[in-house]
Amino acid sequence: MDKNRKxxxxxxxxxxxxxxxxxxIGSPGRKFDEFHMILPFINIxxxxxxEEIMKEMEKMKKEKxxx
Amino acid sequence: xxxxxxxxxxKVLVGIERGTHWLxxxxxxxxxxxxxxxxxxxxxxDLQNNSNTFLQIFIFVTMLFLxxxxxxRAFYPLFSSQHIVGIITAYLVLILILxxxxxYKNHEITNExxxxxxxxxxxxxxxxxxxxxxxxxxxxxxxxxxxKFLNELADEYLKAAKRGEISVEEAETxxxxxxTASEELKNKIENYLKELDIYxxxxxx
Numbered sequence: 202m203d204k205n206r207k208x209x210x211x212x213x214x215x216x217x218x219x220x221x222x223x224x225x226i227g228s229p230g231r232k233f234d235e236f237h238m239i240l241p242f243i244n245i246x247x248x249x250x251x252e253e254i255m256k257e258m259e260k261m262k263k264e265k266x267x268x
Numbered sequence: 269x270x271x272x273x274x275x276x277x278x279k280v281l282v283g284i285e286r287g288t289h290w291l292x293x294x295x296x297x298x299x300x301x302x303x304x305x306x307x308x309x310x311x312x313x314d315l316q317n318n319s320n321t322f323l324q325i326f327i328f329v330t331m332l333f334l335x336x337x338x339x340x341r342a343f344y345p346l347f348s349s350q351h352i353v354g355i356i357t358a359y360l361v362l363i364l365i366l367x368x369x370x371x372y373k374n375h376e377i378t379n380e381x382x383x384x385x386x387x388x389x390x391x392x393x394x395x396x397x398x399x400x401x402x403x404x405x406x407x408x409x410x411x412x413x414x415x416k417f418l419n420e421l422a423d424e425y426l427k428a429a430k431r432g433e434i435s436v437e438e439a440e441t442x443x444x445x446x447x448t449a450s451e452e453l454k455n456k457i458e459n460y461l462k463e464l465d466i467y468x469x470x471x472x473x
Contacts, residue, residue: 215416222409236405240412240461244454247415251450254422258436258443261429265436 215246305384309377326363333359401467408460415453422446 213221222239337352422443429439 219409219412219416222412236408236464237461240408240457243412244415244457247412247419247450248454250419251422251447254419254426255443255447258426258429258440261426262436262440 213242215243215250218243218246305377305381309374309381313374330359397467401464404460404464404467408457408464411453411457411460415450415457418446418450418453 218239222236222243337355341352425434425439425442425446428434429436
């Protein structure tokens with residue numbers, strides 16, 4: 202994968218990435234690579250978001266126990 | 269062409285809005301040619317099957333032909349019976365050639381119709397596969413948006429717990445459910461990607 206391209210994709214917000222993915226629908230038979238390239242970034246971003254929410258939840262639980 | 273083929277054509281035509289304009293053009297163009305061929309073929313078959321019409325045409329042309337010969341004989345008395353036999357033989361040979369040509373043409377048109385049909389159906393299959401590919405991509409995007417929505421929901425639960433609107437235990441249970449659902453959706457996306465790979469391979473072939 203092109204390194205510059207990878208960095209560019211990493212800089213995009215989740216909504217931007219999803220919008221980009223939507224645009225690839227109208228290109229049957231083409232842009233498979235692009236589709237496959239963007240999707241992992243979105244999945245990682247979503248996983249990270251959820252992880253952070255869970256971490257915060259854990260923090261809140263510990264704080265509650267301490268009290 | 270069977271009914272289900274017509275249905276398939278229709279399905280592809282419906283898919284025009286999904287970016288298969290060239291296919292629409294191709295389908296309409298070929299459909300017109302196909303209808304023209306079918307009509308021509310039907311005309312030949314009608315003539316072949318309807319022996320009465322064929323016989324009537326044959327008798328009419330023969331009578332006309334004999335009339336012309338009689339007219340010739342009236343103007344040229346030297347026109348011998350040998351000449352007449354020769355002319356009638358030539359006429360019969362001509363008719364035979366016409367019938368043979370007719371049969372050959374029929375065969376040629378049948379082949380042409382078959383070839384157009386096959387080509388046509390191949391294009392329809394390609395269109396179907398493109399529609400299927402678009403459908404899978406749609407599903408992937410919908411599932412991704414669902415995962416994003418689950419994150420937003422999880423965030424809302426967290427905020428509600430912070431505000432004290434719901435208990436921490438309740439929020440934790442909901443978050444765990446969300447994590448499980450999100451994982452399931454992620455697996456679903458993986459499966460869709462595997463399906464999409466099949467179309468990638470097909471397109472590379």
